[in-house]
Amino acid sequence: MAKSESEMTWKDLEIGNIVTEPGSARQYESGTWRSQRPTYDFNKCIKCGLCALYCPEGCIGQNKEGYFEANLFYCKGCGICARECWPRVIKMIEEVE
Amino acid sequence: MATRTGIEVSIAVADAVKMCNVDVVAAYPITPQTHIVEHLAELVANGELDAEYIPVESEHSAMSACLGSAATGARTFTATSSQGLALMNEVVYVAAPMRLPVIMAVANRALSAPLSIWGDHSDMMSVRDTGWIQIVTENGQQAMDNTIIAFRIGEDQRVLLPVMVHLDGFNLTHVIEPIVLPAQEDVDKYLPKNRFPLPLNPDKPVAMGEFAPPFIFTETKWAQEMNLRNSKQVILQAWDEFNKAFGRKYLPVEKYHSDGAKVLIMTMGSAGETASVAIDELREEGMNIGQVRLRLWRPFPFEELREAVKDADVLIVMDRAMSFGGPAGPVASEVKSALYNQAKKPKVVSYIISLGGRDTTVSSYKDIVKKGIEIAAKGSRNEYEMYGVKE
DSSP: OOSOGGGOOGGGSOGGGOBOSTTGGGGOOGGGGOSEEEEEOGGGOOOOOHHHHHOTTOOEEEOTTSOEEEOTTTOOOOOHHHHHOTTOOEEEEETTO | OOEEEEEEHHHHHHHHHHHTTOSEEEEOOOTTTHHHHHHHHHHHHTTSSOOEEEEOSSHHHHHHHHHHHHHTTOOEEEEEOHHHHHHTHHHHHHHTTTTOOOEEEEEEOOOSSSOOOSOOSHHHHHTGGGOOEEEEOOSHHHHHHHHHHHHHHHHSTTTOOOEEEEEETTTTTTOEEEEEEOOHHHHHHHSOOOOOSSOOOTTSOOBOSOOOOHHHHHHHHHHHHHHHHHHHHHHHHHHHHHHHHHSOOOOSEEEESOTTOSEEEEEOSTHHHHHHHHHHHHHHTTOOEEEEEEOEEESOOHHHHHHHHTTOSEEEEEESSOOTTSSSOHHHHHHHHHHTTOSSOOEEEEEEOOGGGOOOOHHHHHHHHHHHHHHHHHOOSSSSEETTOOO
16 A cells, blocks of 8 residues: 555555455544543553453553553544543543643 | 247346346345246246355345445345335445445336335435446337346446346336347347456455545545446447347437427336326327326436437436435436526426326326416416315
């Protein structure tokens, strides 16, 4: 796929809009849906990984230091991680802040 | 050798499907379509047709199975009518944008309520905007021929679209007509193998029926529109080559004494033949009248229609369906739209006839012509006329 989906014209579409290459959903930036974003106080984090287990988007992974953090390209800002995080590491803030 | 045989039209349509060597039939019986799929089930069961017959539990499943089948590159057929078409509606919409060449015969019948098993075009109009190619036939021969032609059009690499062949319930499906059954070797020559370009294949996986976000959805719809519009050239070519091979000619708009006629009747479907008899009688009485028959409902043949009616002063359009609270019958609305911006155009009078199996006779057509000419001259307080309604 030479062009990204958002650059494609109607003539670039495959027959019947068939997707011929795997992994095309990876290009879709669901992060644009977000109105709130998670912020972290890693001092409190015990690296239990519950946030990653509960994340419906599956976009939470471990960073270099081993702390769990959402990939904001995909994070829709649902806040489930903040709700489930019992050591209260995660706080949701408005995107405008 | 082609042979002329007295045969029920539904059986002839099923025989046409057999001659096309269909791979999969998924269907659910419904009056007045039942004889078509019943005969196909019989042909499969007794070994005359090597195909998968899927006796599904509903029309929604029938069309769903057909999509899956067509996606593997199998030659696929189904048939339905009225409530069955309404039930499969959701899936009917999916076939065209996914470019799956399912072929479907629709035995046109009224929609409930009140319940009517008899013929009209309400079911056809309920799927107008599904993106299917839609051919409307007038007699048994046309229904049989166009069933064969539909496979050739739909599976053409330049088209890859589903095709509906409409035939009026009972008026066509249940009558025995003299029909020329083509020879198998001629059908084999006319209809190439189905070569669906990207079939479902575990060795080369693809994703079909994906979702489209706002940044690409408009493009998919325009691609669909261009695809359907461009199919017309292939339809014309398929009809032309059918004529060369079998000696029967089909056109998107067929004319009957219409060149130079000042008054025209327009029909779609089996009503056309009765109307032709009325035209003959009126011409014998000295009236300058002709007929145009709409054969191709989608893609709509704008140029051919404009050309066919350009000399007329009055165009009386017959509809066998209603658009409640709307401007006219569905065919008349289309015709008015096609003509509105033309410098020279006939007055269009819209008549609703033959709902739920009511007959419109030769004398009724003559009456409609008389009244239609009057309305064209003096106007009417109605947006459209409802013929024969008891006041």
